[in-house]
Amino acid sequence: MAHLLEVEALSVSFAHDDGAVAAVRDASFYVSRGETLAIVGESGSGKSVTSRAIMRLLAANAKLSKESAIRFDGHDLGKLSDRQMRTVRGGRIAMIFQEPMSSLNPLYRIGDQIVEAIVTHRPMKKQAALAEALELLKQVRIPEPEMRLQQYPHQLSGGQRQRVMIAMAIANGPDLLIADEPTTALDVTVQAEILALLSQLQKSRNMGMILITHDLGIVERHSDRVCVMRRGEIVERGATKDVFAAPRHAYTRKLLASEPRGVPEPLTEAAPVVMQARNLDVFFEIRSGGLFSSKSHSLRAVNDLTLDVRRGETLGIVGESGSGKSTLGKAMLRLLNARGGEILWQGEHLEGKDRAAMRPLRPKLQVVFQDPFASLNPRMSVRDLVEEGLIVNGMGRDRRERETMVREALAAVDLDPNCLNRFPHEFSGGQRQRIAIARAVVLRPEFVLLDEPTSALDLSVQAQIIELLRDLQRRYGLTYLFISHDLKVVKALCHNVVVIQNGEVRERGPTEAVLSRPEHPYTQRLIEAAFRA
Known part of the structure; x- marks a missing residue:
């Protein structure tokens, strides 16, 4: 049976004034329906470049080798027109980007951006799409979701912006979800719930998923197979349980052994x-409603807080x-x-x-x-x-x-x-x-x-x-x-x-x-x- 996604001999380089820099070298992997492939590696190893190559979102100075092939559901993505690719992107293949603040438009309200993601791929009236956007925000556990629809990205915390990105990605029920650090900005208590939500959606829709993350605990608990990347090359691959139990490559062993260590040097008692x-209070004025029915109320963000x-x-x-x-x-x-x-x-x-x-x-x-x-x-x-x-x-x-x-x-x-x-x-x-x-x-x-x-x-x-x-x-x-x-x-x-x-x-x-x-x-x-x- 054919795989949902097949990537063969992917090589990506970037042209610079001082020559071309190879970011990905001869990477091959596949993703089947209903499974999760994790791609792990250090920052700069080529993980995100690989995901953007699949989405055809690389920078203008990027170049794919002639041997590179990316097939989705039997179709060669490299041969699709830009218009055809826009239909696939966000509809059948969706992506949760690593940096939500640079992915969300700062000039538009959160509700409008989710609505746009919905109506671009499905014929739906704005009011119905807005109701669906509200349900999506509830699914990803954003507090006070009705209010968030009226807010702008800068008015949300980093974790809340990441949850908005997840809501936009799952809005159209994609066949393949590429999650590039999907829980990076989320606290530990919400991480598990978001990942459980993605797993639930995956099972209910038989969705394939590529999980790009630096959190090896997430990889171990939420992926079926794993590819380990280093300097643009896949140095190890296999079933997640096998790689974690008996890593073969020295780089994989290094990653598995890495975690924050040490303690701070003692602080001088006499340090001033x-x-x-002192008793700090910070409020935000939140506006909702239309031009002629605008309402506002105060949201208390910091309450009588004192620290030295x-x-x-x-x-x-x-x-x-x-x-x-x-x-x-x-x-x-x-x-x-x-x-x-x-x-x-x-x-x-x-x-x-x-x-x-x-x-x-x-x-x-x-x-x-x-x-x-x-x-x-x-x-x-x-x-x-x-x-x-x-x-x-x-x-x-x-x-x-x-x-x-x-x-x-x-x-x-x-x-x-x-x-x-x-x-x-x-x-x-x-x-x-x-x-x-x-x-x-x-x-x-x-x-x-x-x-x-x-x-x-x-x-x-x-x-x-x-x-x-x-x-x-x-x-x-x-x-x-x-x-x-x-x-x-x-x-x-x-x-x-x-x-x-x-x-x-x-x-x-x-x-x-x-x-x-x-x-x-x-x-x-x-x-x-x-x-x-």
Whole structure:
């Protein structure tokens, strides 16, 4: 019996000024109806390029070899016209992308985007499609789904945006679902429910699935077969249970042995408090209805929250998606306004400062966002991205000195300083995150907000980024506010931890004590979900 998808001798290269770079080399695999094939490997191994080749969504400078063949349900996708491929894409083959903020249109409401995904492939009136969109949001467990239909992508948390992407992907009941890191931005308690939902849809519709992930626990529990990729090549393949039980390739054994390790260096008892939040309240005004029947109400994202961060400390902020973690961090850096409470940086009040008054403090207070592809301007080279902050803040005497500072920052994050003229799309997810970190440290900050900096990275690269952050902290005396839903990473990096639910503190204390002896039921539930595998 023919397989649903057959990929043979897939080779993809990208043309650059200094020659072609091979991203995928001679990859062959298949997917049958009703089964899940997992593709695993480090960041930059070619996993996402492979999935985009299937969808015919590669960049203009990409080239497939003449021997490459991709057949779906007996049809050669390479021979379909663009119009025919648009019918297949999103209808019969759907994809959940790794970076939801760059995949969702920032100018359109969530409801309109899901409706568009439905009516593009099925004749349906908008009202009926909107009702179906609401049901889809309920299926992926978005809180207050009626309200979310009226919101824009930037008003949702990273995890909520990922759930919207999943809803759009399953909207038309595809025959093949390509899930590129489908639970990357989701907390551990929702991960299992989303994966169970995908498994349920798969069984009910006999759907084939390609699961691209760096989470080996997910691979072990939710895939039938696995392909391990390294530097564009498939180095091992087989039934998942066989590969996990007896991996043959050294690289596979390395992946299976990788996880966040170590503990933070002890914090000096006399370390002074440098950043404070006192009784902080943050609200969002949510509008719904049409032009003549507009209604608004306040959504409380942070509720009377108080915390201290000491010099040289890494303070972890943990909680489920939508709990208010990122909102808290952005409010403390005055990237959004708080309605009440105080924010103090080294004793100086920030809550009343306008944009001009905050500007002299910006080099000292930096941020690394969750989604590096969305936070890095795709039209700017690496040099321009890292140098921009120096120019804005008047640092460096001339272009030559700024270039030296940029090269030093790239070297500090273990990137080749000679990549100055390359663009973000030419790098892997882990490399893009290093660029984002370089852009922050080039300004020699004292305080860095790290918003899920490792969530999109595979385990082996996570460990590298953790070591990088430790090294930068030692070298520059940095203080970190570390926001994450990954408790294994928090355990390895954070001195203390604050557990947040619905914008309120449920528990706080030394990381080891909270994670080994949690007192609040919510913390207990998070820890059970994170460490049960």
